[in-house]
Amino acid sequence: xxxxxxxxxxxxxxxxxxxxxxxxxxxxxxxxxxxxxxxxxxxxxxxxxxxxxxxxxxxxxxxxxxxxxxxxxxxxxxxxxxxxxxxxxxxxxxxxxxxxxxxxxxxxxxxxxxxxxxxxxxxxxxxxxxxxxxxxxxxxxxxxxxxxxxxxxxxxxxxxxxxxxxxxxxxxxxxxxxxxxxxxxxxxxxxxxxxxxxxxxxxxxxxxxxxxxxxxxxxxxxxxxxxxxxxxxxxxxxxxxxxxxxxxxxxxxxxxxxxxxxxxxxxxxxxxxxxxxxxxxxxxxxxxxxxxxxxxxxxxxx
Ligand code: PMP
Numbered sequence: 001x002x003x004x005x006x007x008x009x010x011x012x013x014x015x016x017x018x019x020x021x022x023x024x025x026x027x028x029x030x031x032x033x034x035x036x037x038x039x040x041x042x043x044x045x046x047x048x049x050x051x052x053x054x055x056x057x058x059x060x061x062x063x064x065x066x067x068x069x070x071x072x073x074x075x076x077x078x079x080x081x082x083x084x085x086x087x088x089x090x091x092x093x094x095x096x097x098x099x100x101x102x103x104x105x106x107x108x109x110x111x112x113x114x115x116x117x118x119x120x121x122x123x124x125x126x127x128x129x130x131x132x133x134x135x136x137x138x139x140x141x142x143x144x145x146x147x148x149x150x151x152x153x154x155x156x157x158x159x160x161x162x163x164x165x166x167x168x169x170x171x172x173x174x175x176x177x178x179x180x181x182x183x184x185x186x187x188x189x190x191x192x193x194x195x196x197x198x199x200x201x202x203x204x205x206x207x208x209x210x211x212x213x214x215x216x217x218x219x220x221x222x223x224x225x226x227x228x229x230x231x232x233x234x235x236x237x238x239x240x241x242x243x244x245x246x247x248x249x250x251x252x253x254x255x256x257x258x259x260x261x262x263x264x265x266x267x268x269x270x271x272x273x274x275x276x277x278x279x280x281x282x283x284x285x286x287x288x289x290x291x292x293x294x295x296x297x298x299x300x301x302x
Pocket of ligand 1: 040155163189190191192193194211212213214215216217250251252253
C-alpha cells in the first residue's frame, strides 16, 4: 500500500473512512486562512504490539497549537488516543497525521466556525534509514520568522510556507533538505526537523525560540544525557555549523538524520560518534512500549 493510496485510512468526526471520502468545504477557514494545526506521529512494530511513540505528547502539542491559534479541540485526549490506535491497528506500522482545523462558518476572517479533527494514517517507512547514505543540506535564503513569539510554538499549517519553499528550492538544487535561519540570522532548524551539531566533541542544539519544540529533539536530549553526554542549548551561527564535526537532524518522520554534507562542507554522517549513538538508542526507544520520558515544557505560553 502506498502513501496517499485510496486504501489510506482516515478517521473523520468519529468514524473511519476511505481517503476518497475525506472532503473539506472550499470555504473552510482551515483552507482560506490556514486556521489549522497538525501532528506527525509514528506507530512502530514491537515485540508485543504496535507502539505509537509518545502519542500523548503529540496530542498535548496539538491541543496547545490549537489554543495558540484560538481554538479548543472538540475531542478528549482519550477519544483522540483511541482514534489513533484504531487507525494504527487497521494499517500496522504507519505514520499518523491528525489535523485540527476550522470548518466553514459565518463569512469573513473573523467569522465563527466549528473545529473539526481528522486523522489520516498511511505506511511511511523511513527508506533513508536503510540505505546508509546521509543527508545533503543547504542553508536556505528563506527564514523562520514570526510576528509574535508564541506562533513558533504551534505546529500550525501557516508556519510551513517558508519551509516548503526552502525545501522546494533545495530539492531543485540537488539537496535533500534545507536549514532555515531565524530573524537574527541564527540557526533555527531544518524544514521539518530540529538540528544538533557536535563541535569539539560537545553536543549543541539551538535554543528554542524560532524552532518548533520537537518531541524527537526532547527524546534525543534525554537519550544523550542518559548515555552520559551533556547537551548544550545555545545560539548557533552558520560559522558554527561549518566548523562542526557532525550535524544531526531529528524529527518524527526523519527520525535521526545523519548529515554528510552542507553546502560543500563534509561531516561525519553515519560514522559520527554521536550520530551512531543516537541512531541506535532512538531505534530501540521507539520500539519500547511504556517507556517513561521527562515531561516536555510547552514554553512560556503554557
Ligand atoms: N520542526 C518542524 C518545523 C517540524 O515540522 C517538525 C516535525 N514535527 C519538527 C521540527 C520535529 O518535531 P518532532 O520531533 O516532534 O516530529
